[in-house]
Amino acid sequence: KREGSPCVMRSYVSPAVRVAAAARDVGLDIAGTMFLVGGEALTDAKRAAIEAAGCVVYPKYSIAEVGGIGSACRRMRTGNSVHVHRDGVAVVSRRRRAPLADVEVNSRMFTNLLPFAARFLINAEMDDAGILEPVACDCEYARAGMNWRMRDIYSYGNLTGQGITLMGSDIVRILESALPQRLGGGPGDYQLVEYDGARQSQLELRVSPRAGAESAAAVRDFLLREIRGCYGGALASRVWTHSDGLKAVIAEPFSTRSGKVLSLH
Numbered sequence: 001k002r003e004g005s006p007c008v009m010r011s012y013v014s015p016a017v018r019v020a021a022a023a024r025d026v027g028l029d030i031a032g033t034m035f036l037v038g039g040e041a042l043t044d045a046k047r048a049a050i051e052a053a054g055c056v057v058y059p060k061y062s063i064a065e066v067g068g069i070g071s072a073c074r075r076m077r078t079g080n081s082v083h084v085h086r087d088g089v090a091v092v093s094r095r096r097r098a099p100l101a102d103v104e105v106n107s108r109m110f111t112n113l114l115p116f117a118a119r120f121l122i123n124a125e126m127d128d129a130g131i132l133e134p135v136a137c138d139c140e141y142a143r144a145g146m147n148w149r150m151r152d153i154y155s156y157g158n159l160t161g162q163g164i165t166l167m168g169s170d171i172v173r174i175l176e177s178a179l180p181q182r183l184g185g186g187p188g189d190y191q192l193v194e195y196d197g198a199r200q201s202q203l204e205l206r207v208s209p210r211a212g213a214e215s216a217a218a219v220r221d222f223l224l225r226e227i228r229g230c231y232g233g234a235l236a237s238r239v240w241t242h243s244d245g246l247k248a249v250i251a252e253p254f255s256t257r258s259g260k261v262l263s264l265h
Contacts, residue, residue: 006032012039013059014200014243017046020053021199029054036060041154042080045196061153063126065119066110070150073139081151083141084132088114091150092123093132098156099168105129105156127157127168168264170230175263178226183219185211188261190219191253203240205248213250220248 001007007030009016016035023030031054042059050057058072061082069089070082084091090111098105108130109123130153137147157168176187189208194201205220213219224241227233240246253261 001030001032006034008034008036010036013037013042013046014040014245016057017049018199018243020050020055024053031055034058038062040201043196044079047078049199061150063110063128065124065126066112066121067114067117069110071141073137073141075137075139076149079151080130080153081149082153083135083137083139083146084148084150086146086148087144088112088117091132091148098129103156106131107156108132108150127155129154129156170233171227172263174223174226174230179219179222180211182222183211183213185213187263188253191261191263191265193254193265197245200243200245203246205246206251206253207248208252209250216248216250220246223248 009019011019016037020030020035033053033055035050035055035057037057038060042057047057056077058074058076059080059082060068060072061070062068066089068085069091070084072082076082090113092109092111093106094109095104096107097103098107106129107125108128109125110121111123112119112121130150132148132150134147135142135149137149171192175190175192179190180186185208189211191206193204193206195204196202205216205223207213207216207219224237224246228237230236254265255261
């Protein structure tokens with residue numbers, strides 16, 4: 001910016017928040033920088049942290065198995081909202097109960113339309129949810145026929161902390177089987193909580209005192225070692241260690257209103 005050139009940064013959401021916060025901390029003026037982000041939900045808190053540095057941020061929505069699904073235009077300045085790329089993918093929804101949550105969700109199903117798509121998918125569910133609706137907009141996307149938007153996008157069946165997606169079934173296996181077998185306790189004594197931290201998505205491993213674990217740090221280190229054996233886990237372990245994005249505490253797991261203890265919260 002000092003050289004007079006506007007900048008664009010592409011990244012996952014959490015690293016973008018950390019960059020904007022770091023610039024403010026050391027007094028660097030990066031106002032006007034455009035952040036194009038994806039990989040995890042752009043929450044209101046994360047958007048506010050980036051905009052506090054005088055920057056603008058636009059989410060993009062893609063899934064490795066499907067490809068590019070949507071992009072935000074300049075009018076989409078609130079929420080986690082994108083124009084659906086209707087030239088490349090068809091999106092429909094169905095109401096269902098999330099397998100790892102005690103709630104009903106609008107699950108999204110995707111069909112590839114491009115002849116050169118990497119996979120042949122028809123109504124494939126990717127454990128993502130969101131609101132699909134028409135949008136009145138005069139941007140280039142709408143003029144090109146992309147007049148539907150998806151908003152409030154999030155994953156209800158996978159762990160997506162800091163832009164790295166891990167299958168919920170892999171994490172549940174570790175929390176309900178591997179950890180109890182190695183460190184004591186049983187299903188329901190270990191819970192992984194994902195929440196918005198001050199500068200990034202944060203993960204907290206809650207370990208019930210009933211499990212009798214020697215220390216929270218030992219449980220955290222064992223979880224990181226086990227995750228390395230999952231698809232995408234080696235990268236997740238390195239990123240979470242570098243960003244200090246995974247904490248462990250000796251505390252009772254959270255329960256739902258009906259008294260259920262979910263492995264992923």
